[in-house]
């Protein structure tokens with residue numbers, strides 16, 4: 367994206383003029399995981415289509431808006447709807463919102479997604495706190511000329527998922543009695559689900575879950591110096607582990623069912639962040 371910095375600045379200035387708070391925390395809501403927004407108070411919505419330079423949502427019926435609201439005393443910006451590489455967006459478009467969030471003063475980003483379980487000790491409905499990622503998307507959002515105003519040419523990914531935020535999530539889960547697992551998320555380009563052979567390969571590589579988002583987001587947020595906390599909702603077991611074929615309907619149904627637990631957990635974590 368040409369003139370990324372200048373465009374992101376214009377987007378950020380437009381959003382800032384419409385905000386009533388100064389959110390330091392942003393949340394990205396994955397497929398079927400939109401429930402968190404119902405816990406927000408004093409909400410105001412800014413449709414992506416009204417924000418200059420923002421990518422527009424392609425699929426009819428998909429939400430595309432920034433939602434400002436309060437979670438307790440914590441001002442939050444929620445992204446209702448994210449951009450996926452498989453939809454045909456460039457990687458820079460997929461990650462564009464994070465450049466804008468950075469310029470808005472956001473410091474911490476909470477990412478959620480629906481994912482397939484590769485670890486056989488998981489089951490549909492498991493919540494997985496992401497400890498690390500494997501990039502199998504075949505590309506990288508940071509390819510191209512680097513703008514040092516955003517971040518370094520060779521960003522470090524040693525702590526792609528912030529250890530202190532993970533500790534906070536662990537403590538909060540214990541207090542609330544919420545069960546969760548930890549694991550490595552592998553990002554797959556999609557839009558096909560994986561083959562059984564791919565899943566065997568990914569298991570051998572150390573993946574615990576597989577999905578079609580989150581990896582580019584986590585890369586760019588780290589590059590921009592924003593801390594990341596991420597949770598997968600395991601909506602199905604990956605190909606070859608589950609005996610039935612995949613169904614997006616089923617994915618959405620399990621996400622909606624487990625979403626309540628995820629929202630109770632992350633809602634509390636965010637208030638303590």
Ligand code: HPA
Pocket residue numbers: 480481482483554559560576577578601602603604605617
């Ligand atoms: N694979 C990839 N992405 C997914 C899956 C899966 O099994 N389930 C939900 N998102």
